[in-house]
Amino acid sequence: MGLLSDPNRRKALTTLLTRLNTPICVVCYLAGIAWFMGLAFEPFTLRTYMSENAMGSTMVEERFPAGERALATGREFAGHKRKAGGMPVDWLVKTMQDRGLEVFTQSFSRTLPFPDENKERYMVRGINVYGILRAPRAPRTEALVLSAPCSPDNSNNQAVGLLLGLAQYFRNQIYWAKDIIFLVNEHDLIGMQAWLEGYHHTNISGMDYTPLQGRAGSIQAALSLELSSDVITSLDLILEGLNGQLPNLDLANLFHAFCQKIGVMCTIQGKLQRSDWDTAEGYTHAVQTMMLMVLKQASGRPWGDHGLFLRYHIEAATVRGVNSFRQYKTDTTTVGRLLEGMFRKLNNLLERLHQSYFFYLMPSLSRFVSIGYYMPAFGLLATILLLRALDLWVQLGTPTEVTEDGVGEVEPVSINNQGSFDSPLTHIYIDLYSKRHSTFQMLFISGEGTEQGWRVLKLVALLYLAVLLGCTALINFSLGFILAITLVPVAACVTPHLPKAVSALAMVLLSPGCTILYCVFIFQELQEAPVSLSEGWMLFLSVISQGILDHSLFGSLVYPLLALLVYPCWLLLWNILFWK
Amino acid sequence: MANYFTFLSIFAFINVLVFLPVIHGNSFETKASQFFSSGHTNNWAVLVCTSRFWFNYRHVANVLSVYRSVKRLGIPDSHIVLMLADDMACNHRNPKPATVFSHKNMELNVYGDDVEVDYRGYEVTVENFLRVLTGRLPQSTPRSKRLLSDDRSNILIYLTGHGGNGFLKFQDSEEISNVELADAFEQMWQKRRYNELLFIIDTCQGASMYERFYSPNIMALASSQVGEDSLSHQPDLAIGVHLMDRYTFYLLEFLEDIHPASQANMNDLFKVCPKSQCVSTPGHRTDLFLRDPGSVLITDFFGSVRKVEITREAINLTTTAEQPVEVTSVRREVKSEALSYVDQLPVAEIIHQKPKQKDWHPPDGFILGLWTLILLVFFKTYGIKHLKHIF
Numbered sequence: 001m002g003l004l005s006d007p008n009r010r011k012a013l014t015t016l017l018t019r020l021n022t023p024i025c026v027v028c029y030l031a032g033i034a035w036f037m038g039l040a041f042e043p044f045t046l047r048t049y050m051s052e053n054a055m056g057s058t059m060v061e062e063r064f065p066a067g068e069r070a071l072a073t074g075r076e077f078a079g080h081k082r083k084a085g086g087m088p089v090d091w092l093v094k095t096m097q098d099r100g101l102e103v104f105t106q107s108f109s110r111t112l113p114f115p116d117e118n119k120e121r122y123m124v125r126g127i128n129v130y131g132i133l134r135a136p137r138a139p140r141t142e143a144l145v146l147s148a149p150c151s152p153d154n155s156n157n158q159a160v161g162l163l164l165g166l167a168q169y170f171r172n173q174i175y176w177a178k179d180i181i182f183l184v185n186e187h188d189l190i191g192m193q194a195w196l197e198g199y200h201h202t203n204i205s206g207m208d209y210t211p212l213q214g215r216a217g218s219i220q221a222a223l224s225l226e227l228s229s230d231v232i233t234s235l236d237l238i239l240e241g242l243n244g245q246l247p248n249l250d251l252a253n254l255f256h257a258f259c260q261k262i263g264v265m266c267t268i269q270g271k272l273q274r275s276d277w278d279t280a281e282g283y284t285h286a287v288q289t290m291m292l293m294v295l296k297q298a299s300g301r302p303w304g305d306h307g308l309f310l311r312y313h314i315e316a317a318t319v320r321g322v323n324s325f326r327q328y329k330t331d332t333t334t335v336g337r338l339l340e341g342m343f344r345k346l347n348n349l350l351e352r353l354h355q356s357y358f359f360y361l362m363p364s365l366s367r368f369v370s371i372g373y374y375m376p377a378f379g380l381l382a383t384i385l386l387l388r389a390l391d392l393w394v395q396l397g398t399p400t401e402v403t404e405d406g407v408g409e410v411e412p413v414s415i416n417n418q419g420s421f422d423s424p425l426t427h428i429y430i431d432l433y434s435k436r437h438s439t440f441q442m443l444f445i446s447g448e449g450t451e452q453g454w455r456v457l458k459l460v461a462l463l464y465l466a467v468l469l470g471c472t473a474l475i476n477f478s479l480g481f482i483l484a485i486t487l488v489p490v491a492a493c494v495t496p497h498l499p500k501a502v503s504a505l506a507m508v509l510l511s512p513g514c515t516i517l518y519c520v521f522i523f524q525e526l527q528e529a530p531v532s533l534s535e536g537w538m539l540f541l542s543v544i545s546q547g548i549l550d551h552s553l554f555g556s557l558v559y560p561l562l563a564l565l566v567y568p569c570w571l572l573l574w575n576i577l578f579w580k
Numbered sequence: 581m582a583n584y585f586t587f588l589s590i591f592a593f594i595n596v597l598v599f600l601p602v603i604h605g606n607s608f609e610t611k612a613s614q615f616f617s618s619g620h621t622n623n624w625a626v627l628v629c630t631s632r633f634w635f636n637y638r639h640v641a642n643v644l645s646v647y648r649s650v651k652r653l654g655i656p657d658s659h660i661v662l663m664l665a666d667d668m669a670c671n672h673r674n675p676k677p678a679t680v681f682s683h684k685n686m687e688l689n690v691y692g693d694d695v696e697v698d699y700r701g702y703e704v705t706v707e708n709f710l711r712v713l714t715g716r717l718p719q720s721t722p723r724s725k726r727l728l729s730d731d732r733s734n735i736l737i738y739l740t741g742h743g744g745n746g747f748l749k750f751q752d753s754e755e756i757s758n759v760e761l762a763d764a765f766e767q768m769w770q771k772r773r774y775n776e777l778l779f780i781i782d783t784c785q786g787a788s789m790y791e792r793f794y795s796p797n798i799m800a801l802a803s804s805q806v807g808e809d810s811l812s813h814q815p816d817l818a819i820g821v822h823l824m825d826r827y828t829f830y831l832l833e834f835l836e837d838i839h840p841a842s843q844a845n846m847n848d849l850f851k852v853c854p855k856s857q858c859v860s861t862p863g864h865r866t867d868l869f870l871r872d873p874g875s876v877l878i879t880d881f882f883g884s885v886r887k888v889e890i891t892r893e894a895i896n897l898t899t900t901a902e903q904p905v906e907v908t909s910v911r912r913e914v915k916s917e918a919l920s921y922v923d924q925l926p927v928a929e930i931i932h933q934k935p936k937q938k939d940w941h942p943p944d945g946f947i948l949g950l951w952t953l954i955l956l957v958f959f960k961t962y963g964i965k966h967l968k969h970i971f
Contacts, residue, residue, distance in 0.1 A: 054635045061817035138672040175820075177672035344820060348634055348673060 014394045021391045025384045025492055032380035036481065039374055040286040042277035045367040048253045051355035055254060055345045059261060064340045066165050067333025071230055074161020078154065087150045087186045092129045095164055100171045101131030101182060108194035108209035113552050118542055126186035128195045132216045133167060135176040144346055145222035145316075146339070147183040147192070149305055158321075159227040160184055162336055169340070177347055179216040185305065192305050193554055200312055204555055221251065221346045221353065222316035223339065224305040231329040232321035234265040234272070235338070237365065239317055241307030242550075243557050244297040244476035247315040248353040249360055249368060255317065256365050258341045264330050266365055269293060270322070270527075273364040286363040288526050293361055295523045298478035299543075300558035301550045308554060315353045359477065371477070378473045381484040385466040388492045392459045396452065454496055454579040461572040465491050468565055479558065482519065483566060486510040490570070496579035503577055512566050516543060620734040620775045623884040624727060625650045625660045628709060630741030630750045632665035632701075637821040638812050640668045641682045642740045642782055642828040644690035649835040650736065653883030661712055661727055663699035665751065675819055682824050682832065698725050706756045713737075714767045731772035736780070736881045740828065743783030745806055746791075762792040769795040776869070778881040782827045784809040787863040799846065799869045799876070803827030803853070804860035811859050826858045838878050846873035890919035 003009055038044055050056060073095070080088035089105060096103040106128045115122040134140065146166065148159035167182045185191035194209040199219075237255050239246050252268075259266035267273075269292040276282040296303055304318025321335065359371035465487060473480025490510050494503070508514065517540050524531045524539070531539060550556035627650070629643040647662055668680050669691050680691040699708055711717050712727050729735055741748055747755040768774050779800040781789050786802030793800060803810040803825070812822035813829045824832075830853035838844055850864050850873070866873050 054633065056635060059815065059817065060820040135672060137677070173675070174677070175673050175675040348820070350633055 017387075018391055018394060021387055025387055028380045028384050028387070029489065032377050033485070035377040035380065036374070037287065039361060039369045039377070040290045040363040041283060042286065042363075042367060044373070045363060045369050048249065048256060048366050048368050050250060050253050050257065052250050052349070052353060053355075054348050054350050055250065060341055060344045062262070062337035062341045062344075064166065064169050064333060064336040066169060067162075067331055067336055070161045070165030070332050070336065071158060072161070073164045074157040074159075077160045077164075078157040081150070081157070086152065087127050087129065087184070089127050089129055092184060096129070096131035096167065096182065099131070099164065099168045101133050101167060102214055103129065103131045104212060104214040105129050106195060106198055106210055106212055108191065108207055110190055110194075110205075110207050110553070112549060114545070114549075116545075116549055118546065121187070124187050124190050126191050126194075128183065128185045128191050130181055130183040130195070130214075131167065132214055133170055133176070133180040133182065134216075135179050136174050138177045138179075140179055141217045142178040143181055143216035143219045144178050144343060145181045145183055145219055145309075145314075146225065146343070147185060147222065147305055148225045148227075149188045149191075150184050150186045151188070155228040156226055157228070158230060158332065159225045162227060162332055162339075163225060165332075166336055166339060166343075169336075170343070175344075175347070178220060180343070181216050181219075188305055189302060189308065190553060192308050196308055196312065205553055219309070219312070219314045220349060222306060222309045222314055223342065224316065224318040225339070226304070226318060227321040227332075227335065229321065229323035231331055232323050232335065233326040233329055234267050234322045234324070235259065235330075235335070236267045236270055236320045236322050237317055238304040238306070238320060239268075239362075240293065240296045240303045241310040241316070242302045242554055243300050243311075244478060245307075245310040246297070246358065246360065247306070247310060247317050248358055249356040250353045251315050251317050252362070252365070252368075253356065254342055254345055255319070258338050258345075259365075262334060262338050262341070264334060264338060265326075265328070267322070268362055268365045269296075271364075273366060286367075290361055290363040290369075291522070292526050294478040294482070295519055295526070297476060298482050298519070298558075299547075300476065300479065300556045301546065302554065311555075313352065361477075374477060375473070378469075378477065378481050378484060381481070381488050382466055382470055382473075384488050384492050385462050385469075389459055389462040389466070392455050392462070396455055396459070454576050457572060457579075458491075458494070458576050461569055461576070462491055464572075465569050468569065472561065479561075482515060483512065486515045487512070487566070487570070490573055494573050494577050496576060498577065500578070504574075507570075507574060507577060511570055512562050516540060619732065620880065621732040622729070623655050623659060623734050623736070623881065624729045625655050625736040625738070626663075626712060626727060627660065627736075627738045628663040628704065628740070629665065630704065630739065630748060632667055632704075632751050634668070634671050634673045635821060636741075637668050637680070637819070638824050639740045639742075640664060640666070641680050641690060641824050643738065644680055644695065645682045645824070645828060645832045646738050646780075646835075647695070648690050648692070649832065649838075650882055653835075653838060653879060654840055655882075655884040657694075657696045658724065659884065660696070661698050661725065662696065663704045663709065663712075664697050665704055666697050666700040673820075681816065681819070682829075696724070702751070704751055706750050706754050706760075709750075709756065710760065710764050713764045713773075715771065715773060727773070729773050732775050733773070734776045734778070734881050735774045736778050738780045738782075739789070740782040740825070743781070743785055743789065745785050746788045748781075748783060748789060758789045758792045761789060762794055765793060765798060766795045769797070776871075776876075776880070780831075782810060782825050782831075786810065790865050793865070793868060796868055797870055798865075799873065800865040801849065802863045803858065805863050808860040827853050827860075827862060830857055835878075835882065838882065840879060840883050842877070842879060844878045846876045846878070849878060892919075 003013070077088065077091070080091040084091075093103045093105065107126070108128070109123070109125040111123045112121065132143075146163060148163045149156050150160065163182055163184070167180075170176065170180060183195065185195055190207075193205060194207050195212075197203055197205065197207060198209050198212040199215065235255075237252060239252060241247070256266060265272065269289050271285065271289045271292070274282045274285050277286065302308055304320070306316035306318045309316035319339075323329075357368070357370050361369045361374055363369065469480050469484050469487070472483065487510070490507055494507070517536070520540050520543055521531070521536050524536070547556070547559040547562075551559040625647075627643050627647050629639045631639040643662070643664060647660065650660060651657070668674065669678050678691065679689045682688050682690045699712075712725070715727065717726055727735070739748060741750070743749060746758045749755050765777065765779075768777075775797065777798045779790060779793075779798060781801070782803040783789075785804060785806050785808065787805045790798075790800035790802060791806075804827075811826050813824045813826045815822045834849070834852045846866075850862075853862055855861050869876075
């Protein structure tokens with residue numbers, strides 16, 4: 001007979017499973033953590049390469065000349081912004097029209113569910129201004145977007161200046177095959193959300209906006225620019241978007257290729273790549289970069305204005321200029337040249353970027369780990385849950401395990417010796433259904449449970465957690481993995497027979513809320529801005545409020561996931577701990 | 581004795597007089613046989629670029645360069661079947677609209693203003709290509725889209741694009757395999773649609789495409805062997821793409837030196853683009869070809885050399901066979917220089933290439949300096965008193 005249908009062999013298998021369960025689970029957990037940490041080790045990563053043929057190795061000659069004029073425009077913009085106390089709409093419209101663009105505006109307003117203390121706004125009202133550069137010979141079917149935020153304080157003036165300078169330069173070229181939209185959005189993400197919703201004729205966040213008067217075709221790629229100083233020392237690339245979605249890796253490859261060609265120092269997560277991967281410092285550096293990306297991705301919030309484009313399958317990234325204490329400074333003309341080169345290459349595209357990876361982690365700007373390499377780390381953690389579930393099922397199946405008399409419940413169907421049914425799975429389903437029914441009846445009617453009761457509940461909780469974390473990890477690996485690290489030991493180990501006080505404390509310390517707290521502290525450490533406990537606590541509270549705001553403003557799913565799906569699972573496990 | 585000599589000389593003279601026309605007649609025969617030695621009477625060319633899209637600019641430039649060479653050497657548009665996607669010159673991304681350049685710094689516009697593309701855009705398919713070769717076209721096909729070759733036609737077939745081991749990709753949606761191509765050539769042979777065929781392919785792993793040929797009288801050249809990639813030559817930074825592939829670039833340079841009366845033969849063509857220049861190893865196949873490649877002229881395939889001798893004399897063709905004697909004697913007297921056609925395209929003025937230096941002369945300054953040094957050493961050694969003997 002077969003392996004599973006032969007009762008003797010099955011008994012041998014199941015005894016093996018029961019005996020070795022805990023060691024295997026421990027090994028799997030450690031292996032999962034080790035695999036994850038090993039992802040940053042350079043020999044295990046792949047060098048980035050350009051996958052899209054149309055954007056290939058052919059380099060173009062960048063000739064953007066007008067960096068100084070762009071800075072002057074930026075200063076004008078700053079002056080007008082101060083005078084207008086917000087977005088200088090008329091000046092922007094006039095300037096863009098002078099440069100030969102088709103200019104349109106969009107006004108929007110939104111009342112937040114509660115006042116946002118980080119950005120100090122509650123009732124938001126603003127105007128987006130955008131100008132469309134029509135391609136001289138092409139049909140208006142595709143578009144590229146270059147955007148710069150209009151910040152209320154004195155930052156990002158140079159970004160708007162450079163945007164206008166590039167608009168003027170691009171207008172004189174004849175080789176554009178796609179329309180280019182130059183967008184200045186007010187109130188950063190909220191303005192961007194209003195513009196995107198207007199562009200794609202949707203309304204998912206309850207924003208009030210005027211419809212867009214001018215449109216340019218389907219957007220193929222977008223770049224958001226943040227530049228707050230006249231000279232920079234490095235350019236930082238920001239990839240993480242809403243719900244942890246990332247743009248196609250080719251966009252990062254394009255940026256990296258141009259940085260190398262032009263000779264600008266480029267960073268990711270604010271960290272410069274090191275060449276000594278075989279030393280401890282080099283490895284920790286890579287791990288830190290990767291952990292920053294994981295934490296940013298897990299938070300599910302868009303980390304730049306580009307983050308909202310990704311939902312519409314528009315590959316987008318934010319380029320931020322950083323002016324730190326280094327000797328070699330890059331001027332605005334060079335940044336303009338880099339953007340010109342990137343746009344010329346994006347112009348050559350014939351279809352959306354799809355050749356390279358959509359799911360990846362980057363320990364540095366020239367190395368990446370694809371989904372095929374990082375998913376086993378999560379798979380090992382999920383295996384623990386499934387092993388535990390199997391173990392419980394086996395325990396439930398053998399009637400001798402029942403030590404106390406149950407309150408009139410359905411006799412567990414002996415699963416092991418049924419030869420007539422097809423698969424053991426149908427057994428599980430039938431039994432669970434019948435048992436759960438009876439378990440809940442017991443819980444709510446009789447008030448006291450049995451040994452069987454908590455086992456069944458734990459089985460349900462384990463399977464539910466496995467499915468939940470699995471689905472989360474598929475969409476947002478970082479979130480799934482971080483939740484798995486803390487929840488899997490809890491789910492695997494909890495039984496009513498543990499010492500209550502200690503295990504209650506452990507459960508609270510490993511709950512999703514405390515996980516967020518730890519992540520906040522680790523994040524601040526990695527950013528090299530460590531915080532004290534009280535500051536950390538305030539930060540933690542603001543993170544939670546930001547999460548709720550993100551959910552209501554942009555549709556971020558982290559908050560509802562944690563509140564509605566993960567926490568009930570944790571409560572189930574808490575219930576098991578205090579089972580009577 | 582003198583009598584004997586005079587008799588001998590008269591005898592010789594009579595012999596010469598009698599046999600000279602025969603000798604001349606024989607040379608006329610041999611000349612006539614040489615006239616038709618290659619066996620072909622007309623030339624055709626089928627030039628195919630199998631790629632489209634802007635980043636395949638170089639394939640279009642390849643084909644257009646060969647097209648221009650072939651036209652320059654005499655094959656008219658009516659005998660050229662040109663299959664191009666033709667989306668380069670008017671592409672929105674072209675910073676120089678209506679041009680396709682083959683040399684960096686935009687020296688040569690191979691698109692010009694008299695390109696005749698027979699199959700353009702989406703008409704470049706495997707089916708159309710095979711139908712052109714085998715002649716199985718619908719009745720309504722215009723003459724310009726047909727390969728109306730006969731059993732005395734020499735056909736040049738040039739293919740370029742993206743290829744692999746045993747296949748060639750047509751416009752991103754289909755492929756032609758080497759077996760299909762070999763079968764098409766066999767159909768052509770059985771229908772007597774060619775006298776000799778020269779097949780040139782410039783793709784990655786191009787040699788795999790001619791491995792399966794089995795029809796006689798085919799000579800094949802490829803830009804790379806199986807397992808090798810054909811590389812592109814040079815990017816133009818203003819246009820933003822690679823302009824030509826290496827093999828065709830050096831082929832074009834080689835062809836620029838060929839004029840309609842050139843005697844260069846196939847062995848020279850096999851030497852085009854050695855590994856040092858091409859990085860890939862060009863290959864060729866001559867086992868199916870009946871003639872020795874050394875006796876095959878380049879113009880047998882690339883040019884449409886009309887066997888014409890220009891003369892100012894009128895020749896009466898309706899008289900009897902003794903006439904050739906007078907003709908030859910007339911020809912012997914009027915020994916004027918051979919007349920020739922004017923160059924159709926003054927290429928040397930268009931392509932600014934470095935003149936090929938046959939012998940190496942050291943630069944002038946060097947000789948001057950060398951002699952000065954020798955003189956100085958001489959006078960240093962032997963004293964200054966010799967100077968007055970010089971000056």
